[in-house]
Amino acid sequence: MSSPIYDVLIIGSGAAGLSLALRIADRSRVAVLSKTTLTETNTFYAQGGISAVLDAEDSIESHIQDTLNAGAGLCDPDIVRLVVSLGKECIDWLLERGVPFTEANSENGAQHLHLTREGGHTHRRVVHAADATGRAVESSLAQHVRAHPNIDIFEFHNAVDLITARKIGLEGNRVLGAYVLDTRAHVVKTFRARLIALATGGASKVYLYTSNPDIATGDGIAMAWRAGACIANMEFIQFHPTCLYHPHARSFLISEAVRGEGGKLLLPDGSPFMHRFDPREELAPRDIVARAIDHEMKRLGVDCVYLDISHKPADFIKSHFPTIYARCLELNIDMTSQPIPVVPAAHYICGGVRTDHRARTDVPGLYAIGETACTGLHGANRMASNSLLECLAFAKLAAEDIVMTLPETPPPPDLPEWDESKVTDSDEEVVVAHNWDEIRRFMWDYVGIVRTNKRLQRALRRVELLKQEIAEYYGNFRVTSDLLELRNLVIVADLIIRSALSRKESRGLHFTLDYPHTNDNEPPRDTVICP
Template identity: 40%
Template sequence: MPERYMLNFDTRNLPQEEDEYIILGSGIAGLYTSLAASQAGGSVTVLTKQTMMDTGTDKAQGGIAAALGDTDSPALHREDTLVAGAGLCDAEAVNALVSEGPDRVRELIKLGAIFDCDNEGLCLTREGAHSRRRILHASGDATGAEIQRVLTKRVLEDDRVKVLENHYVVDLLVRENVCYGVLAYDRLARTLKVFRGKVVVLATGGVGRLFEHNTNPEIATGDGVAIAFRAGAEVMDMEFIQFHPTVLNLPGAPRFLITEAVRGEGAYLRNSRGQRFMPRYHDLAELAPRDVVVRAILKEMAETGSNKVYLDLTHLDPEVIKARFPNITRTCAEYNLDITVVPIPVAPAAHYMMGGVKTNLVGETSIKGLYACGEVACPGVHGANRLASNSLLEGLVFGGRIVEETRRFLKDYRLRYPEFACDWLLEPVKMDFASLRKELEVLMGQKVGPVRSGAGLKEALEFFDRWSFLSRHQVEGVEEMEVKNMLQVGELVAEAALARRESRGGHYRVDYPDTHRRWQKHIIFRR
């Protein structure tokens, strides 16, 4: 069927490479899985869409959550995660995350990650919906960059791991529900290549670039979900998109995440009239779950006729703020904003996808040989709303579980690799994909954003129906392939959001504002 592949190809006419593990993505999930596989004796090829550093991990500010404090425990971390997840977390997956997480973080430290410390040991901070201070951070507010640095360094030193940058994965090669590898496009040579592997791991990140206002790097266009869905894998919880409450909203400045740790250190949210408002919405005030804070901000913006609220640190010690948040301080200063003197103008923006490619507790998808971890995956850890700073931890824990599972059978696993070809001749199409992408981003923000309605979601699905004919056409460049993937994933998000006739976690419907017990279940799609 024409929707199966994006390009015309025949593997018999293409260069082919083979490795035990083919890992797609170079953030924390992809690189940690690569190192774990190598240490277990496996050989690995990592394919990255751009460079190794173009990842969501590198941009992560707040930190990584783990029960390492004297007054903390995995049981407390588990309870906080389940509460934030609004009834849709998989309890076994959460148990794995919180119980194995501390050892994975200690392993990261052994690899060379340098987290902030004081005389008593690790500096732990608190973020929204956490009952304890359990967030490790590095260089104040550059945690992701430190993790990216150490994992990149270790991978590049590892002879068993080969990294190929600027290799865009076009499609998975699947037959009779077995994944045999991937079709990739070498962006520099402008040629197609085949990478065959016994294990293919999706670690491609999120979908934030579907939305006009987002905190994600430009690579986050949902490619992993799209290629998995086209290949027949199950996807789950696609309606649950987390919008970060506090993203810099200054004319002329890019959307820049202001980490939740700022509120964890005592910052207040004020509306355009200067009034602190969060205590009126939740007992935890500024540290309420993210979905609660987002809707409170949107309500205050509507009532005051403003497109922003303000994050106020001016009552805090200026020197402490500068030391704790040097990256935020420096970035705001570039736009003539001294955060120790003037509140930061902020507004919500798309940040994280709770749903994704459905996996079991060892990262296996519904397709044999295809695994997933990190933001692209949905093992059920986050439920309807991710607990702050659990995302980096998820990449470590489930990346490690994938390797533990696959090493049990891989040495004795023999594959006879079949050849693949596109069975239908996809006709080329000429059109303005850049304009289509912009139209899609605006539509997603307006109709499939943090506040949704049945009427708006139906409008979104009508938009996707109008462009469905593109699945029968071949496109030439990566930018055009990205748009096709974004259309596919955007439709999945909108369709799931229309189907869920309630409000829960990151999904809010003005026409179904309450949470219902009968909707305490998952929406799973399969092509």
């Protein structure tokens, strides 16, 4: 029996995936896959906000220049201008869908959206919903997606692999569908689609310490790689400077907006230190702040530094950061009267599946949007709150292209069903757990905030062995979500290591002691790896 055909299969359900679904659903039949529940995404946990030029004293040119400065010479200027120019339109689109952004009163009593400022921005231009912007955006979009008659939602469906023409012996390499594990029924289903969009988020779970939820395992990047897409700039891993340091607070982020509103970074003795690293101090771009914290922790042999905003009025702190305040209080940290212990953690991958200005990849019929993609917006370092803007802008751009492309895209043929006749249930699940732990530990130790060639070569040797082990395991046993994520993580780790080794300079988020300076003798280049 043939599987149903969708016009568009969207893999991932964060801001990028849900925005795309809503923009095309009136004119196409759409399937949205979510690895767990619909709203368990990186978007849901985003605290800060969305950057957009809304203030009369701000300008598109200023936002462009700030983004280019943060990107350390690797941003695509045309893409930056394209995305930044869509900022207000994207915010208006969210407001129309009921996203409850925080408002403020003008001097004349009129209400307008409250704008905060974050690292790298020269103006207040970050629209937010208190300190839980992602939750507000994700919840509103999910409500609309669930109500739309042309969108079928498949929760607890984990994509195994893309099906391309080449994989089933046909000419070309167009995407035709995907094999997908229904994790509740424990069966692999075949989805057919005219077009496919990857919106699977990031891959920071490849590191031991991360601000990301458990679902951030680089699935879209790995699937695109296996399907024949080129991957770009994977060496640029953004480590968020301030994750809460507490044994019971795994992955809890302390928003950059805390520093934007006057929070100071302090050493354990209470002395500030950012002035010694950058004149912008706490508002320097994240790579500079993260390296400064890493340097001070290693210099002093301490486990964390501290972020202090207790000099602000208590009511101000509670109203601006209610989520952070409540979580800290649960752990007996009162941020209105004491500093918050913080450490850097892997937060965002600026690289990903290489796309053009319409989110198209090298594989015909395959799009990539959001953190999964490398669009040219972020360059060597993402500026704060440009990520959700990118999700929304490229969902719009991809939607426009999809609507034009669909009428001339033929339906996919019948596809072979998933074959597990030669595999068995695993009796060695400990192998998956052990390999997962090993990858995340050596990536943290050898491919972290500060790198060397020797550390990277050690990591490369280990990842080569693990790739072989995991491939053998995958070939012998029935798939599980843990195995699929491990298989994807080892590809992501390999791509990050190889990209880092190929860059013979320090630039943006990539810092190596062997090449501590930026190479200004030749034009900046992207690191592109193709299968």
